Amino acid sequence: MDTHRYAVREIAKEVRGFYEQKRPFRLYHGSTYSTRAMHDPHAIVNTSDLNHILDINTASKFVIVEPNVPMDQLLKETLKHRLMPPVVPAFPGTTVGGTFAGTAAGSSSFKHGFFDHAVTWMEIVLANGTITTASRQRHPELLAGIVGTLGTIGITTLFQVQLVPATSNVDLRYIPVISMTEALDTMDACIKENHIDFVEGLIYGEKAPSYGVIAVGKMTANREHSATSFSSPGAPWFYERALQIGNITESIPIFEYVFRYDRGSFCMGRHCFGRIPLNNLTRRLTNSATHSQNMEQTIQSMHWADHFFIQDLVIPQESTPDMLRYLDESFGIYPLRLCPIRQWPETHASIGMRGYTEDTILNAAKFKEKNRDLERVVQELGGMKWLYSRNYYTENEFWDIYPQLEYKTLRTKYDAQYLPSVYEKVKYAEKRTRAPKPKGFWNWVFRRTSVLAMKHGSE
Numbered sequence: 001m002d003t004h005r006y007a008v009r010e011i012a013k014e015v016r017g018f019y020e021q022k023r024p025f026r027l028y029h030g031s032t033y034s035t036r037a038m039h040d041p042h043a044i045v046n047t048s049d050l051n052h053i054l055d056i057n058t059a060s061k062f063v064i065v066e067p068n069v070p071m072d073q074l075l076k077e078t079l080k081h082r083l084m085p086p087v088v089p090a091f092p093g094t095t096v097g098g099t100f101a102g103t104a105a106g107s108s109s110f111k112h113g114f115f116d117h118a119v120t121w122m123e124i125v126l127a128n129g130t131i132t133t134a135s136r137q138r139h140p141e142l143l144a145g146i147v148g149t150l151g152t153i154g155i156t157t158l159f160q161v162q163l164v165p166a167t168s169n170v171d172l173r174y175i176p177v178i179s180m181t182e183a184l185d186t187m188d189a190c191i192k193e194n195h196i197d198f199v200e201g202l203i204y205g206e207k208a209p210s211y212g213v214i215a216v217g218k219m220t221a222n223r224e225h226s227a228t229s230f231s232s233p234g235a236p237w238f239y240e241r242a243l244q245i246g247n248i249t250e251s252i253p254i255f256e257y258v259f260r261y262d263r264g265s266f267c268m269g270r271h272c273f274g275r276i277p278l279n280n281l282t283r284r285l286t287n288s289a290t291h292s293q294n295m296e297q298t299i300q301s302m303h304w305a306d307h308f309f310i311q312d313l314v315i316p317q318e319s320t321p322d323m324l325r326y327l328d329e330s331f332g333i334y335p336l337r338l339c340p341i342r343q344w345p346e347t348h349a350s351i352g353m354r355g356y357t358e359d360t361i362l363n364a365a366k367f368k369e370k371n372r373d374l375e376r377v378v379q380e381l382g383g384m385k386w387l388y389s390r391n392y393y394t395e396n397e398f399w400d401i402y403p404q405l406e407y408k409t410l411r412t413k414y415d416a417q418y419l420p421s422v423y424e425k426v427k428y429a430e431k432r433t434r435a436p437k438p439k440g441f442w443n444w445v446f447r448r449t450s451v452l453a454m455k456h457g458s459e
């Protein structure tokens, strides 16, 4: 705890310095899953030392954790006590602080909502350098209002995260469905069954052998079904496996289940291969390069976010069919990942899309036009985009969707107006900012084999 206090005091000192000069700063914590290009390396507060778990309280079921602890470490440590956070995002390198500041959901969100719902207390260095805490009793407006504000109110330095009981395995049932209606009805019916722990849909579209697969998980301590591991390097990635496997149930170690999209980075790894077939050998050869953390570096360094639609959309449940129809007609990108999210007062669905369309790849104007259309439709359907992704909103449009008044009030109350606003952080800047240069063997290979190279002609 002393080391923690010392580190936080040092961060507070730095922040106070920036506050006195009214000089905006950004945060560096060592890694990122955001697709925004890196900012200039000036005016940075480095918090990368805050990467420890300070306590796991098994009696009251909570963990005290610093913000830069990645999800795989958090899950590994809590599982030792047969506990886990209620919602763990699918990529192991996502950090607690980044997940809280950027919001995240997963296949348990139908029950537990977003990751931040489990945060009951936090410590924060405010933008004026004051160290304070917020909980549901003390500064509740700060605890609730800071979620999703991407570090524009202060730097979180410690969290208390409520945990739920966990078992060693998940029995995962794959239910193939032949239509959108069947997919949504099946997901609803599974949720109503009330004794499941995880549910999500993978949508492959009308042209695939199966329109979609609903994957329903139940935590279990006993293995009643054949045991499976997803981590074998040549094995199909999870989205491929779900399509091929048919209507079966299998037993999976819970750690592997939670990070099932790590290999292949959901489906982004596919785009590294261009026309090269994806098979046991190619997966095996590129296994480490296509894990999510390495793929994020590829996405950043090769500016894939300039050409690929990497978007997560949160849509009210009743508008989900309209959204799926629109995505099919206008994008035709598959697979899509569908997660129901329990969120007061109504249930929403998160729809994750990763891919490209023939008419927009390497055509910046068309790419922007299509993104703008997506933003319009999401708004019309009463939804929101996850802000880690590419955004073209004008400032007025943005604040029509996201709650400006509450946000401004919070920034004024906590002296944060001198920091860049959420809008300034997420808006797409036409002028490209610094991104790390592609380096390493696989980056070199992917520059020649990826979908972009295929379309462009490799150098």
Ligand SMILES: Cc1cc2nc3c(=O)[nH]c(=O)nc-3n(C[C@H](O)[C@H](O)[C@H](O)COP(=O)(O)OP(=O)(O)OC[C@H]3O[C@@H](n4cnc5c(N)ncnc54)[C@H](O)[C@@H]3O)c2cc1C
Binding pocket: 027, 029, 031, 032, 033, 034, 035, 047, 067, 089, 090, 091, 093, 094, 095, 096, 097, 098, 099, 100, 101, 102, 103, 104, 105, 106, 150, 151, 152, 154, 155, 156, 157, 310, 312, 352, 386, 388, 425
């Ligand atoms: C390709 C891709 C796939 C994704 N898939 C999923 C998914 O399947 N499910 C899901 O729920 N989400 C998904 N996300 C979203 C992801 O969970 C969020 O972008 C999350 O914020 C990333 O966490 P990070 O640790 O990489 O944080 P970063 O990207 O580094 O940070 C996110 C924001 O939080 C701020 N921040 C970080 N730490 C702190 C702190 N201590 N105090 C204050 N502010 C801080 C940063 O400044 C930044 O603005 C995906 C994102 C990408 C790019």
